Amino acid sequence: MISKTLVAASTKPIILSILISGEDYGYQIIQRVKDISGGTLEWSDNMLYPLLRRLEKGGLLVGRWKTSKEGRLRRYYRITDKGREELESERRQWMSVNQALSKLWKPLPSLE
Amino acid sequence: MISKTLVAASTKPIILSILISGEDYGYQIIQRVKDISGGTLEWSDNMLYPLLRRLEKGGLLVGRWKTSKEGRLRRYYRITDKGREELESERRQWMSVNQALSKLWKPLPSLE
């Protein structure tokens, strides 16, 4: 179980990173995150859908309704240039904090 | 400048990690964080003081008023056993998310 604040901090960079590889839709993104994390990160849909809308509204993503071959209507998102810039910024920030934490954790005994 | 959500996610583990080294007080913690991060992380006091109180209320820290040699009254905090356990948990969570992000940021398909 990942804490609320850590989820809030990591959703945006993770979504943008996933969409770098290409267009994707909400439900599938949840699956990908679960796969990539080995099951550790389990996102809720009620967190993700409003977030995708917010990112779209902010110009980081663009979404479009598309019916798949199976006949399902889905909302596919792709990343914009602005989204790419934001990802770079998010990445820089994350690495800054991670570096600080790494320094603090270096003298601590490692986990089994 | 670090985003609000990332600040929210990292404050608790950073504070607990700093207090592993020994007792400390709010104002000094802000300085230490700035030093450790090379100036990248600049915490505001209006964020930290209520947080320290919350952590104390949650049993992760204990605080006590003490007058220093210079005659200044300060509130010193030390970590509890419960705080140590929480730090371990926070650390595990952070590393999970960091690993997921690392995968997304440094894809090495040939090694997977």
Add this chain to the structure above:
DNA sequence: TGAGGTATCTCAAACTGTGAGGTATAAAAT
């Protein structure tokens, strides 16, 4: 017919940093 997976959405409640403001002491600069 029923169960489970797919796929999206909305809403109030709870939590937390930001920006603004306040109080007080002591050293350094003007």
Add this chain to the structure above:
DNA sequence: ATTTTATACCTCACAGTTTGAGATACCTCA
């Protein structure tokens, strides 16, 4: 002597975000 800067703590309204609950609808398999 006065002002600024640094130290050291506190509170408040505001905005943003996940959570938990609930809703809708379609498809597949038994």
